[in-house]
Structures are given as C-alpha cells and as structure tokens.
Amino acid sequence: MKWMQFLTPAKSIDFNETESYISQHPGEEITILDVRQPSEYQESHIPGATLIPLPQLSDRLEELDPEKPTLVY
Amino acid sequence: MLAGKGFKRVFNVAGGIKAWHAKTAIGPQDLGMDLFTGKEEPQDILKVAYSLEQGLCDFYISMEIEAKNERVRDLFAKLSEIEVKHQMSIYKAYNEISNGETSRDEFEKMVENKALEGGLSTREYLDLFNPDLNSEIDVISLAMSIEAQALDLYQRVSAKIENAKSKDIINKIANEEKVHLASLGKLMDSL
Structure with missing residues (x-):
C-alpha cells in the first residue's frame, strides 16, 4: 500500500495567494482542478478550471500532468 | 490523493469556490467547444478567434449606441477599441504564420461569424448578467464576466487542440x- 498518498499534505493557499499564483503563471503551465460535481461547476467555476469530480479522480489521473503545479478546490 | x-x-484552495472573489466562469465543460473541432491548423484557430473578437466588438458598439449615460458610452467605445486592436494582432499573426500578404478584406471573408467571445450570444450575456447599462461599474463587471468566460x-x-503550434496560439490568446x-479589474478599482 502506498501510504504516502494518505500522509502527504497539500499546502493550503488562500484567495489572494491563489489569484496571484494564477495571474503569475501562464494558463498552460498550471492545472486548476475542480473536483466538485458537474452541476456545481456549471453554476460557477474558476476560469480555466478542469472538471474531474472527486469520485472519478482516481480513475482519471492520467488526464492530468503531474509535473504541473495543481491548484485543487 | 494527488x-x-x-x-x-499540489495546492488546496482554501475555502473553495466560496472563497473565490474574482470573476468566475459559468456553464458546462463543453460550452462553446463546438466552435472548435480540435483538428484546427494554426490559421484556423486565428480565424475562429478573430470571429469571436468581432462578435464582442459588435456587441460593445451596439451597447454604445444603446447607452444613455455619456461616460458609459465612452466606456463601451474604449472596450470596442480594445477588441479592434486585438483583432488587428490576430490578423497580423495570421499573415506571419501564412508567410503571405492576405488583405484584411480577404481575411475577413474567410472568417465565419461565430458566437460572441466566450461561446455565449449577446442576448445570453445580457440575460445572465442583467447589467444596468447606465452604470460604469455594471458595464465593467459585464466586460470582466465576458473576458473570464x-x-x-x-x-x-487548448486541452482539445492536437496541433502543437495551434495549441501555442490558443494559449497565447488565453x-x-x-x-x-486584470486591466479591467484595475479600471474597476479606479472608479
């Protein structure tokens, strides 16, 4: 079992840090990942966000680039 | 997990979308995607982008005519001028990558009319955001919503486009x- 996946904490960043991070990086160099349900995404999402609902995430990881910084909400 | x-x-955006106070986009993940097949060559990308900018420019010009407040009219005029400049840079990019001298008229003839920038129509934007067309803040907010979209x-x-050069072009436009x-945000803050 890969315990690391349970133990590695992701750093939390607030709104100001997120907005600044997104504005300082070209869109193609980062991933903004929306893990909510499609109806929530449809109502409102951060521009450029990729939708992969949390229940599907483990099966769809190959759609994402692990080398890119990934901002998750 | 990631x-x-x-x-x-990996960064966790604290507070999620509720904590996000900047402009958001709306709609399903495939909204506006029918404008692109994914197989476009760089020239095709520029043609579609040009037509989307044209849609937005026409929208701002029609709003300029409709607005009664002079400052709002001036604002719409400025917004349409920005789109005209953006179109000019797209047209120049087209000639650069085509190694040709296509005239502006010839280029525009090749461009099909598509939806407004962002994949929604004028009416859809107005219905969604219901701006007070006499309020500068509402107008900038509308423009920011369209830009976010x-x-x-x-x-x-960009994720759908296969050709690497086409992908570069769409990333540059994005x-x-x-x-x-960001510049509209600064304009809003200056009011």
Whole structure:
C-alpha cells in the first residue's frame, strides 16, 4: 500500500495567494482542478478550471500532468 | 490523493469556490467547444478567434449606441477599441504564420461569424448578467464576466487542440485575455 498518498499534505493557499499564483503563471503551465460535481461547476467555476469530480479522480489521473503545479478546490 | 500519486506541487484552495472573489466562469465543460473541432491548423484557430473578437466588438458598439449615460458610452467605445486592436494582432499573426500578404478584406471573408467571445450570444450575456447599462461599474463587471468566460473557453479548447503550434496560439490568446481581465479589474478599482 502506498501510504504516502494518505500522509502527504497539500499546502493550503488562500484567495489572494491563489489569484496571484494564477495571474503569475501562464494558463498552460498550471492545472486548476475542480473536483466538485458537474452541476456545481456549471453554476460557477474558476476560469480555466478542469472538471474531474472527486469520485472519478482516481480513475482519471492520467488526464492530468503531474509535473504541473495543481491548484485543487 | 494527488500528492501521493506523483504530483509534485499540489495546492488546496482554501475555502473553495466560496472563497473565490474574482470573476468566475459559468456553464458546462463543453460550452462553446463546438466552435472548435480540435483538428484546427494554426490559421484556423486565428480565424475562429478573430470571429469571436468581432462578435464582442459588435456587441460593445451596439451597447454604445444603446447607452444613455455619456461616460458609459465612452466606456463601451474604449472596450470596442480594445477588441479592434486585438483583432488587428490576430490578423497580423495570421499573415506571419501564412508567410503571405492576405488583405484584411480577404481575411475577413474567410472568417465565419461565430458566437460572441466566450461561446455565449449577446442576448445570453445580457440575460445572465442583467447589467444596468447606465452604470460604469455594471458595464465593467459585464466586460470582466465576458473576458473570464473567454479565458475559460480558450483554456478548455487548448486541452482539445492536437496541433502543437495551434495549441501555442490558443494559449497565447488565453493569456492575453487574462491580461485584459486584470486591466479591467484595475479600471474597476479606479472608479
């Protein structure tokens, strides 16, 4: 079992840090990942966000680039 | 989950979308995607982008005519001028990558009329955001919403585009939209 996946904490960043991070990086160099349900995404999402609902995430990881910084909400 | 799967830098956006106070985009993930097949050559990308900018420019011009407040009219005029400049840079990019001298008229004849920038129509934008067309703040907010929607569309399309050069072009256009959005934010703050 890969315990690391349970133990590695992701750093939390607030709104100001997120907005600044997104504005300082070209869109193609980062991933903004929306893990909510499609109806929530449809109502409102951060521009450029990729939708992969949390229940599907483990099966769809190959759609994402692990080398890119990934901002998750 | 991601950190343990080899993702090198993962950030949790604290508070999620509720904490996000900047402009958001709306609609399903495939909104506006029908404007692009994914197989476009660089020239095709520029033609579609030009037509989307044209849609937005026409929208601002029609709003300029409709607005009664002079300051709002001036604002719409400025917004349409920005789109005209953006169109000019797209046209220049087309000639650069085509190594040709296509005239502006010839280029415009090749461009099909598509939806407004961001994949929604004028009426849909007005219905969604219901702006007070006499309020500068409402007008800038509307423009920011459209830019956010355009940025969102271009970034979603980028993932679909296969040709590397076409992808570069759409990324460049997306990043220009991001700069445009930031400058509208500054304009809003100055009011």
